[in-house]
Amino acid sequence: MDYKWDLTRIFKDENDYNNSIKRVNEILERIPEYKGRILENENTLFELLELDTEMDKLLSKIYVYSYLGFYDNMADVKFQQYKESASSLMVKASSITSFMIPEILSSEFTLIEEYISKNNKLELYRKVLEKIFRDKPHVLSEKEEKILSNLGEIMDIPSDAYDAINNIDVSFGKIKDEEGKKVELTSSNYVLFLSSKNEKVRKAAFKKKHEYYKNHINTISSLYIGQVKSDVFYSKTRKFNSVLEANLFSDNIDKKLYKSLIKATNKNTKYLKEYYKLKAKSLGRKLHMYDLYVNTSKVPEKVIPYEDAIKIINEALKPLGEDYLNKFNYLVENRCIDVYPKDKKRSGAYQWGTYGVLPYVSLNYENNIDSVSTFAHEMGHAMHTYYSDTNQDFLYASYPIFLAEIASTVNEVLLSNYLIKNAENKEEKEYHLIDFLDKFKATVYRQVMFAEYEDIIHEKYENGESLTKDLLCETYYKLNKNHFSPAVTVDKDIQYEWSRIPHFYTSYYVYKYATGFISALIIADKIENDETFKDKYIKFLSSGNTKYPLELLKDLGIDMTDEKVLNKAFDLFNEKLELLKNIESGV
Numbered sequence: 001m002d003y004k005w006d007l008t009r010i011f012k013d014e015n016d017y018n019n020s021i022k023r024v025n026e027i028l029e030r031i032p033e034y035k036g037r038i039l040e041n042e043n044t045l046f047e048l049l050e051l052d053t054e055m056d057k058l059l060s061k062i063y064v065y066s067y068l069g070f071y072d073n074m075a076d077v078k079f080q081q082y083k084e085s086a087s088s089l090m091v092k093a094s095s096i097t098s099f100m101i102p103e104i105l106s107s108e109f110t111l112i113e114e115y116i117s118k119n120n121k122l123e124l125y126r127k128v129l130e131k132i133f134r135d136k137p138h139v140l141s142e143k144e145e146k147i148l149s150n151l152g153e154i155m156d157i158p159s160d161a162y163d164a165i166n167n168i169d170v171s172f173g174k175i176k177d178e179e180g181k182k183v184e185l186t187s188s189n190y191v192l193f194l195s196s197k198n199e200k201v202r203k204a205a206f207k208k209k210h211e212y213y214k215n216h217i218n219t220i221s222s223l224y225i226g227q228v229k230s231d232v233f234y235s236k237t238r239k240f241n242s243v244l245e246a247n248l249f250s251d252n253i254d255k256k257l258y259k260s261l262i263k264a265t266n267k268n269t270k271y272l273k274e275y276y277k278l279k280a281k282s283l284g285r286k287l288h289m290y291d292l293y294v295n296t297s298k299v300p301e302k303v304i305p306y307e308d309a310i311k312i313i314n315e316a317l318k319p320l321g322e323d324y325l326n327k328f329n330y331l332v333e334n335r336c337i338d339v340y341p342k343d344k345k346r347s348g349a350y351q352w353g354t355y356g357v358l359p360y361v362s363l364n365y366e367n368n369i370d371s372v373s374t375f376a377h378e379m380g381h382a383m384h385t386y387y388s389d390t391n392q393d394f395l396y397a398s399y400p401i402f403l404a405e406i407a408s409t410v411n412e413v414l415l416s417n418y419l420i421k422n423a424e425n426k427e428e429k430e431y432h433l434i435d436f437l438d439k440f441k442a443t444v445y446r447q448v449m450f451a452e453y454e455d456i457i458h459e460k461y462e463n464g465e466s467l468t469k470d471l472l473c474e475t476y477y478k479l480n481k482n483h484f485s486p487a488v489t490v491d492k493d494i495q496y497e498w499s500r501i502p503h504f505y506t507s508y509y510v511y512k513y514a515t516g517f518i519s520a521l522i523i524a525d526k527i528e529n530d531e532t533f534k535d536k537y538i539k540f541l542s543s544g545n546t547k548y549p550l551e552l553l554k555d556l557g558i559d560m561t562d563e564k565v566l567n568k569a570f571d572l573f574n575e576k577l578e579l580l581k582n583i584e585s586g587v
Contacts (some may be wrong), residue, residue, distance in 0.1 A: 001307070004356075006335035007072075009357050010019055010065040017065065017082075021059045022088060028054040030316035034162035038103050040123060041377065041416060042115035044540035045104075049125050052097060057355060057394055062086050064354040071362065072338065096391060098149075101132055102142050109133045113489070127546070128395055138238040138249070145206060148237060158226040159505040165223075166502060172212050175204040184208065188347070190337060194293040199283075210493040213500050220499040221469035223243070228461050231507045243458045247508035251402045252548040257561045258511060264515075265448040266482065271346050271574045272364050272445050273487035275437055278581060289480070293438065297431035306339055306365050309372040314378070316418035317411060319527045322402065323533045324383065331382055337361045348375045351381035351408075355394045359385040369419075376415045380408035384541050391542035401509075402549040404515030407541055412439070413524040418575075426583055433580040443517040449479050451511040454504055472498060506509045518569040 011017040019070050066086035069079035082139075112129050140148065149499040172185040178198045183302045185208050187194070193205035213220065223559055228243075235246035243256060282296035304312070310332060314325060331337070338345075341364035353359030359382040365371045385409035388397045416436045456475055477495035484490055491578035503510050526533045536556055543552050550560055559565055 002335050003306070003332070003337075005068075005072075005338040005360050005362075007065060007068055007360075010061055010068075010354060017062070021063055021085070021089065024055055024062070024093070025057050027051050027058075028093060031055075031096055031100075035099050035103070039107050039111065039115075042119040045115055045284060045354055046119055046125075047124050048100070049122075049128075052100070053394065054465050055093065056309065059090060059473045060354045061357070063090060064352055068352060068360060068362075073344045074492060075344040080535050087528050098145075099142070099160060100405075101135075104129070104132060105136050105139055123133050124393065124395065128300075133532065138240065140237070146535070148234075151263075155230040157179060158223045158230065162220065162227075162502065162505055165219065166500065170212065172208050174202065175208050177201060177568055186414065189319040191293060194290060195225075197294060198389045199291070202290045202294065203288070206288075206491075207493065209500070211498045212246065213496040214493070215497060217469055217473070219501060219519055221472055224472065224499070224504060226506050227468060227507075228458055231458065232462055241506055242462060251400055251550075253550065254404070254561055257515070257550070258455070258473065258508075260561060261276060261448055261511060261514060261565050261566060262452045264563050264570070266452075268567065268570035268573075269445070269483050271570055271577060272441060274442075275580075276484065276487040278577070278584065279434075281584070287349060289484070289488065289491045289494045292441070292488070295431060295432055295434050297439070299425075299427040299431040301368055303367050304369060305367055306371055306444060309365070309375055312372060313376045315377070315422075316415040319414060319534065319535070324534070324538065328379060328383060328385060331379070331386065334358060336382065339365050341366070350379045351385065351387045353382070354387070354390055359389075365376075373412055373415060373435075376411040377408040380411035383407060387538065387541035388544040392544035394548065397544040399544050402512050402515065403552065404511060406519045409443075409517050409520030410524050410527070410537075413520055414527070417524070417528065420579070430580065430583050432585070433576055436574065436576055437580070440517070440576075441523075444514045444569070444573075445483060447510045447513040449483055451505065451508070451514070453479055453498060454507060454510075458507070472536060518561065518566060519558060520552060521569045521572050522565065524558065526556075 010565065031048070031051060034044060037044055038048055039045060063086045066079060066082035070076065070083040073079065088271070109130070112122075112133070116126060139145070153338050168186070170187070172190075174182045175185050175193070177183045177193070177195060178201055183189075185205060190205055190209055196202050196205075227519070231243045232247075235241075235243045239244055240246035240249065244258060247257060248258065275294070276287050277550060283291060283294075310329075317325060317328065326479075336358050338361070343346075345364070346362065349361070349363050351359055351361045360379045361382050361410055363371070363375055363378065365375065381404070384399060384404075386401055391397075413436075416432060416439075419432040420429055420436070423432060453476055457467065457472065460471070465471075472493040476489070476498040479490070480490050480494050480497075498504070523533075523537060527537060540552055542557055546552075547555075552558055
């Protein structure tokens with residue numbers, strides 16, 4: 001088996017790569033010829049859309065190839081240059097084509113419908129054009145759009161400055177590890193230390209990390225307040241009623257879902273508190289905030305080679321059916337995966353693809369159960385991409401972020417259920433149950449708490465309330481009390497945790513992690529309990545962006561705006577919790 005991916009599927013050689021760049025530049029020279037005449041007749045509209053689509057396909061290939069090559073070896077000078085060139089080409093294309101949408105929107109959709117009736121080839125673009133016209137109330141004049149575009153770099157200052165203080169200029173200091181050696185605390189090893197079986201290590205990491213943010217809280221508060229003000233300015237300028245409305249608009253998400261998600265989560269914190277009371281029994285004392293990540297089971301870690309991981313995942317995903325497994329193994333066997341860590345390779349794991357080419361997965365496989373779970377997760381993304389790409393035209397193959405975490409998490413949940421059912425002993429079953437409950441906490445309870453926090457802060461500013469450092473910290477502390485107290489001692493230092501969450505600089509994003517996890521839980525439950533449901537799920541994976549996210553979920557019988565559906569996910573959490581209780585009580 002070859003453990004490295006084959007990027008020559010995208011471009012066979014440097015000449016092929018350069019020819020694609022040349023073709024993009026040729027198209028960019030032609031596109032301005034259509035300025036002022038896009039709507040001249042049905043044929044000019046079709047010609048421009050075809051050119052723009054051809055260019056987008058090539059740009060996607062160029063961009064993905066350049067970045068995958070760079071991430072494979074971040075010291076490779078050739079791919080460093082490719083990456084910079086690809087980014088510059090994207091900016092150039094965006095600038096040259098910026099006239100297109102305002103000019104199309106200068107008409108009414110009735111004209112577009114007339115053109116579609118005259119040239120049936122335009123039918124392919126109907127949904128694309130419908131979405132463009134849906135944006136019309138929020139598109140400004142050409143002059144205003146240019147001003148807003150020029151403000152983009154200024155509005156990015158809070159985020160850019162925060163990245164510097166959170167990633168580049170950061171220094172947390174040193175702590176003592178399990179062996180008593182002084183080691184540098186970093187963002188990468190922080191969760192590792194919080195997961196330590198040694199309480200002193202966990203506490204030291206927690207204290208040290210939050211001390212850094214406490215020392216910089218005035219600066220970070222100013223940056224986040226600046227981000228909130230930018231968000232409000234942008235939403236008002238775009239003629240939205242709120243920042244929340246502005247951020248839900250593109251996916252056609254009703255505010256009801258966001259509010260219902262928060263309501264349902266707060267209503268069901270009782271299960272989380274029960275879990276932490278149970279965890280406290282294992283530690284022999286009441287939990288602190290620095291105890292939440294430790295797996296209290298006594299199971300020794302197993303060595304799981306990559307080939308064994310493939311077999312385990314194949315068994316776990318059997319409920320998805322033969323077609324899914326055949327395609328899964330086809331990707332595994334055809335050099336779509338870069339498996340092992342190596343010097344200068346990007347850390348972590350991810351999936352990325354470009355239309356018409358098999359998707360790629362990058363792992364840093366470490367022969368442990370966490371790596372098996374990550375492998376299953378990323379292959380969920382890859383399978384979603386593969387099904388969408390092979391069943392949809394380029395225009396409709398790319399699924400939105402709202403749906404992106406569902407397929408990956410379905411795989412993780414099926415794997416978790418398989419491992420729990422097939423555990424060799426009580427300790428191993430306990431480990432996998434705790435692992436599942438911790439993932440639920442991290443992806444649902446925690447992310448929804450983040451979502452509620454940013455909603456409260458934005459609403460306060462929108463309602464004319466002044467934002468201050470103390471308000472930011474006090475609001476976050478109260479939310480933690482609501483989620484964890486009295487089951488957990490909510491240490492005062494947790495009030496600074498909000499200041500280390502980079503996602504707050506991409507407003508109203510984190511709730512998508514929770515909705516993805518909840519959807520996946522319900523889907524996995526349906527797959528395991530209804531053999532025919534897998535066919536509906538495969539159809540869902542094959543749908544790309546042919547409908548808005550909530551419509552595609554409704555096709556699966558899942559109405560995410562219904563609080564009963566949300567509560568079902570918490571019932572599934574409680575089922576696993578009851579299993580854990582029975583194991584620990586010896587039932």
